[in-house]
Amino acid sequence: MSVQDLSQFWREFLVIFIPLFVAMDAVGVLPIFLGLTHDLPPARRNQLVTTATLTVLVISVIFLFTGSAVFRFLGITENDFRVGGGLVLLAISISDLAGSHEDDNRKPASQNVGIVPIGIPLIMGPAALTTLLIGVESYGYWITGIAMLANLAIVWLSFRYAHYIVRVIGTGGARAFAKVASLFIAAIAVMMIRVGITGYITAF
Numbered sequence: 001m002s003v004q005d006l007s008q009f010w011r012e013f014l015v016i017f018i019p020l021f022v023a024m025d026a027v028g029v030l031p032i033f034l035g036l037t038h039d040l041p042p043a044r045r046n047q048l049v050t051t052a053t054l055t056v057l058v059i060s061v062i063f064l065f066t067g068s069a070v071f072r073f074l075g076i077t078e079n080d081f082r083v084g085g086g087l088v089l090l091a092i093s094i095s096d097l098a099g100s101h102e103d104d105n106r107k108p109a110s111q112n113v114g115i116v117p118i119g120i121p122l123i124m125g126p127a128a129l130t131t132l133l134i135g136v137e138s139y140g141y142w143i144t145g146i147a148m149l150a151n152l153a154i155v156w157l158s159f160r161y162a163h164y165i166v167r168v169i170g171t172g173g174a175r176a177f178a179k180v181a182s183l184f185i186a187a188i189a190v191m192m193i194r195v196g197i198t199g200y201i202t203a204f
Contacts (some may be wrong), residue, residue, distance in 0.1 A: 009143070016135040016147040022184045023089075023127035024056075024151055026158040031171050032122060034162055036113050049159040051114030053152055056124040060132060060148050064141060067133040078137045079203070082196030085130035089189035092127050096182040123155055134192065 037045045071081065135144035158165060 012139045012143050013147055016131075016139060016144050017150060019131045019188050020128060020135070020147055020151045021154065022188065023125075023131045024123050024155060026123070026151075026155045027165065027169075028175070028179075029118075029122045030158060030162045030166055031175060033118060033159055034166060036118065046160065048114035048118065049156060052119040052123065052159065053156045055115045055119030056155065057152055059120060059124050059129075060152075063129055063132055064136060064145060064148065067136055071133075071137070078134075079196040079199035081130075081134060081137065082192045082199070085134060086189045086192030086196060089127050089130055089192065090186055092125070093182045093186035093189060097179060097186070118159075131188075 037048060040048070071077075132144065132148060135147065
């Protein structure tokens, strides 16, 4: 692989990795995760971390390989999804910025908490799914898949050592990170809408 090819790979990788990292918001979800699992023993909590990560992996792979086929079947173009997905992301970011996750921390833990709500929709929610599908449409399966796996590794590590991370940055710091992440999602959403509209204009 030449230096130019390697440079292009890293550029495209980061273009997918960063929006996915922001959309999954592993650090911002940590207070919710700790609130849901505070009464569980460490072994059970670690098991839920693995369950949540595997849930996200399965859902991601399904969308990774079926998203494009669904697009073609429904006659949805990349620009359609960019504008529609951008509007969804913008609505989600505004809701996150205006709302609060404090009530989620009071929910009792259950046997399926690793799947719902930790895996779906807290980690792999509409924002992450939209980003994942757009990544496949724009850069293909290979780079998008690598970026997805890298983010899953970060999710697993963040949840596995959640107590240590929150101890360092504090619960307020984690929530502040979530708000900043929502701002980035809003900016990404506006960019997607802008690119989609530009694509429409260019096509016509």
